[in-house]
Amino acid sequence: MPINAEYRGPAELPEIIPVFPLAGALLLPRGQMPLNIFEPRYLAMVDDSFRDGHRLIGMIQPDVTHSSSEDRPVLFKVGCVGRITQLAESGDGRYILELTGVSRFKVVEEMTVLTSYRQCKVDYFPFIDDFTARKGESAVDRDALLAVLTDFLKANNLKVDWAGIEAAPNEALVNALAMMSPYGPAEKQAMLEAPDLKTRAEILVAVTEMDLAKKRTSGDPPLQ
Template identity: 40%
Template structure:
């Protein structure tokens, strides 16, 4: 299928989750106007590097514009609702100010669940990571989330670098994503601790 894309480093969307966006650049204001006039869908995807027209990572997520606020100066505040991951087949040669691709939608496994020991291990590691980072978390609410919402939700908001966030998006299913997420929390926690030790020694 043909997808209009919004390449944005660090912005990751997952199916069934929401991503608020503030749209201010003229080309992306045009992108939103075009999407609203058609099917309200755009694809979120990360560029591999930080320059105009940079190559794209191969996997992104198609989203549908839900809530939208059109501001007087032409900017938009929108909430994108994740629908399906996609894989880029090729970028299209277009005359629009925004980029477009041909892509295939990726099937998501039905009714994914974690084993009880996996869920417990993840929540234990997440508590450690949150405490180390100084985050305040409503753990009672977390405990009520289903496995998919929990794992994908943490992946979407985790303070990791672009490559790590992309690896999580490309993981197949929540079991693989959960395992990778635990490894990343441990890695970034160790890295932050090493940085602090280095500063202390100086």
């Protein structure tokens, strides 16, 4: 994980963070998420995060089950804060950056701010285990995860680097597969809010098995 800062607990993270609402985007602790930033308000958010010195952005999904304006959607109550660990300028006004996940958070309240981007007061303590790398790895059913991954790849005519998968620790494997999975906001939120790594893997397996079963029984294409 390419990150210079070490966060050993909630006290080392700011209580108020900028948030980036993005449907279908799942960031998990120690996972890497590429982002293409082009809206002026989020370009300003990135600039401010460097100016403030923390380089932290909270990724959070809009909650589409609630009616809201397109410009200011209702947010889910749980997101994940990430640190900007790579940034490049595109030459046409965009930032190409990578976030590395640090910890999930619970939204306490949204702040009234002058910035064009939204900011929230958050609580990291409900997810204190996120600060311990590879927590709960031994409880993950790796065989079940790899079996359903194999079925998914076959059904979608996809190939992967199996050597890399076999070498990956359980935490990295589960979180990477969850983040890259093609499922919708509700499924992504369920994986985000899973109480532990074992449960996240079980949710991923269950959702994938349902997708594969649907394809087999109805002839529908798999989720894309």
